[in-house]
Amino acid sequence: MLCNICNRPATHRLSFNCTLCAREALYDTRVHLAHVLLQREGGEHDVDRHLGEPQQGATGQINSASLGSKSVNPLWITETAGVERTASSERTQVIHGQVEALHEALKSNKSEIARKKSQLSRRRSELAAAKQDLSRWKAVDYGTVEKAISRTQQRWDGMHTKTADSRIFLSREAAKLYGLHQRKQTKDGLTVESYHIGVFPIHDLRDLHNASSAHLTTATSTLAHLVHLISHYLGLRLPAQIVLPHQDYPLPMIYSPGSSYLGRDFPFPGFTPSHSLSNSPSASRASDTRPTPRPRPLHLSKKLSTLVKEDAVAYSLFVEGITLLAWDVAWLCRTQGLDVGAKSWDEVCAMGRNLWQLLVAPPPVMSNDILSGRYQANTAKMSGGPNSGEAPRDLALPASMLGRYSHNTAHSSLTAADGTDFMRGWRLQSPLRVIEKVKAMLVSERTGAEWEVLEDKEWEIGSQQSDKVGELATLMEETILVKGLEQGNTELTGAVESEDKEEKGRSTSGWTKLKSRSGI
Numbered sequence: 197m198l199c200n201i202c203n204r205p206a207t208h209r210l211s212f213n214c215t216l217c218a219r220e221a222l223y224d225t226r227v228h229l230a231h232v233l234l235q236r237e238g239g240e241h242d243v244d245r246h247l248g249e250p251q252q253g254a255t256g257q258i259n260s261a262s263l264g265s266k267s268v269n270p271l272w273i274t275e276t277a278g279v280e281r282t283a284s285s286e287r288t289q290v291i292h293g294q295v296e297a298l299h300e301a302l303k304s305n306k307s308e309i310a311r312k313k314s315q316l317s318r319r320r321s322e323l324a325a326a327k328q329d330l331s332r333w334k335a336v337d338y339g340t341v342e343k344a345i346s347r348t349q350q351r352w353d354g355m356h357t358k359t360a361d362s363r364i365f366l367s368r369e370a371a372k373l374y375g376l377h378q379r380k381q382t383k384d385g386l387t388v389e390s391y392h393i394g395v396f397p398i399h400d401l402r403d404l405h406n407a408s409s410a411h412l413t414t415a416t417s418t419l420a421h422l423v424h425l426i427s428h429y430l431g432l433r434l435p436a437q438i439v440l441p442h443q444d445y446p447l448p449m450i451y452s453p454g455s456s457y458l459g460r461d462f463p464f465p466g467f468t469p470s471h472s473l474s475n476s477p478s479a480s481r482a483s484d485t486r487p488t489p490r491p492r493p494l495h496l497s498k499k500l501s502t503l504v505k506e507d508a509v510a511y512s513l514f515v516e517g518i519t520l521l522a523w524d525v526a527w528l529c530r531t532q533g534l535d536v537g538a539k540s541w542d543e544v545c546a547m548g549r550n551l552w553q554l555l556v557a558p559p560p561v562m563s564n565d566i567l568s569g570r571y572q573a574n575t576a577k578m579s580g581g582p583n584s585g586e587a588p589r590d591l592a593l594p595a596s597m598l599g600r601y602s603h604n605t606a607h608s609s610l611t612a613a614d615g616t617d618f619m620r621g622w623r624l625q626s627p628l629r630v631i632e633k634v635k636a637m638l639v640s641e642r643t644g645a646e647w648e649v650l651e652d653k654e655w656e657i658g659s660q661q662s663d664k665v666g667e668l669a670t671l672m673e674e675t676i677l678v679k680g681l682e683q684g685n686t687e688l689t690g691a692v693e694s695e696d697k698e699e700k701g702r703s704t705s706g707w708t709k710l711k712s713r714s715g716i
Contacts, residue, residue: 356607360599366429367598371555374422378552391548393418398548401522401634404515405641409496416494416518417441419547420448423524426555431602432610433457435527436520436627439491447495450520453627455489462488492517504642512635519634522547523627529554530622531610533597537624542637544630554598 201214375394380387391398396415399407424438437456439449444463493510494517496503504511526536526544529551536543536550543550601608601615609615624630 352607356600356605359605363430363599363602364596367426367555370422370425370429371551374418376422376548376552376556378556389549391546391552393422393548398551401519401545401547402542402637402641404518404638405499405501407500409499412500413495416521417448419551420450420494420521423521423528423551427528430528430532430599431604432528432531433603434524436524438521438524447493449491450494450517450524451489451491452516452520455491458489462491465491465493492520494518494521515635515638516631519544519631520627522550523624523630525550526624527622530619531601532599535622537622541624541630541633544624545634 202217375392377392379390379392381390382388393415396411396418397407398415398419399412404412420438421440423434424440427434435453435456437451439445439451441448449465490513492513494514496514498506500511500514503514522544525547529536532554534550534554601610601618603610606612610619
């Protein structure tokens with residue numbers, strides 16, 4: 197029968213086109229399923245009836261008749277008991293297997309614990325034996341190492357003592373070769389000490405105005421050579437760098453501590469070096485554009501009393517330079533145990549005396565102030581303190597500290613903590629205070645006296661007082677009145693004039709006479 201909609205029968209390759217054809221195709225299958233379900237339900241009823249299973253009515257209540265049949269059905273009781281016995285037997289077997297496994301695990305754990313206990317006991321005994329051996333070996337090795345360290349320390353100390361003795365010898369011999377010596381003169385019952393290097397006197401900074409420019413330049417240049425050589429022998433780096441004459445550098449100069457040791461070569465002030473005359477592009481590119489520090493001169497072209505009136509800047513630079521040289525000498529003395537400046541700053545002014553006491557005079561006995569701080573701590577440590585645990589060593593205190601401290605050895609180095617503590621107590625750590633004091637002292641020296649130049653007629657009028665004035669006139673023949681000092685920081689300029697021209701230009705018709713403040 198064909199569908200009015202599809203007009204064809206349905207096959208497995210062609211789908212349905214309407215619901216009627218689909219329902220008709222499923223009708224036989226649904227009828228067969230219902231038949232099978234009915235058969236299954238009938239079989240269940242037969243089983244329940246034969247086994248006495250409680251049956252439920254339409255309302256869900258259990259039929260009491262089926263309960264009675266269960267209690268009297270021996271087959272049900274037998275089968276149920278068998279099933280329960282079988283399940284109980286299986287559970288019992290599983291439990292017995294687990295108990296056996298636990299027993300085996302417990303036995304293995306006990307044996308492992310016993311093995312570990314024996315191993316731990318053996319290792320403890322080995323550790324105790326090793327500790328005993330280590331204590332014995334440590335005592336032996338510690339003593340050996342301590343003796344080796346002590347021998348090395350003694351050899352190091354001995355080598356440093358020999359090095360210091362060599363430094364002392366070289367320094368003293370250099371001072372002798374340069375002719376550093378002391379002269380004593382007795383005048384009016386007073387002993388006046390003066391210090392010379394060669395035949396030229398080393399002027400005190402407080403007496404610069406009375407010094408000849410040629411003598412002052414020669415003595416200062418030679419003294420700068422000697423100080424530079426002594427610092428080289430002692431292995432010290434001076435805080436204010438001294439530049440000795442060399443190529444394109446005809447005269448010695450000195451730099452301030454902040455401008456020292458910059459690692460560059462600077463031209464002489466007012467002088468163009470020969471290697472810088474090339475104007476090639478490569479030379480221009482290689483030129484250094486960083487600012488050039490200003491060195492302080494250690495030479496004079498004329499007397500200070502004339503220079504202060506003609507060029508105050510050059511005067512100020514020279515005073516700073518010679519003060520830096522004196523401060524270098526004081527610093528050098530302080531590093532070698534001679535405490536210059538401990539009482540007063542003006543101890544720095546006596547360069548010749550300080551250098552003579554350091555290099556020529558007999559070595560002084562070191563004071564407790566010099567040995568204070570870390571030096572005493574190291575001495576106590578090396579000699580064996582109460583808590584040091586070391587045997588005391590016999591230390592011979594050196595008679596002089598000259599050559600002990602330096603910059604180029606690890607033993608007693610000034611850059612180490614011991615050297616830093618040793619130099620910490622010095623009062624003149626910076627040269628600025630000394631420079632200011634020297635400048636103020638020179639200004640007060642110039643302004644403290646009044647001078648004037650008198651003609652021959654005026655000298656004849658004042659001949660009545662010649663007895664008092666003549667002595668001062670003879671001593672102060674070359675002194676000139678200067679009422680003020682103008683200090684500046686510009687470059688040192690002006691040509692170098694000889695002292696002979698200065699003497700020729702001076703008036704020969706007058707005398708220098710002191711005019712006291714009382715009007716005499």
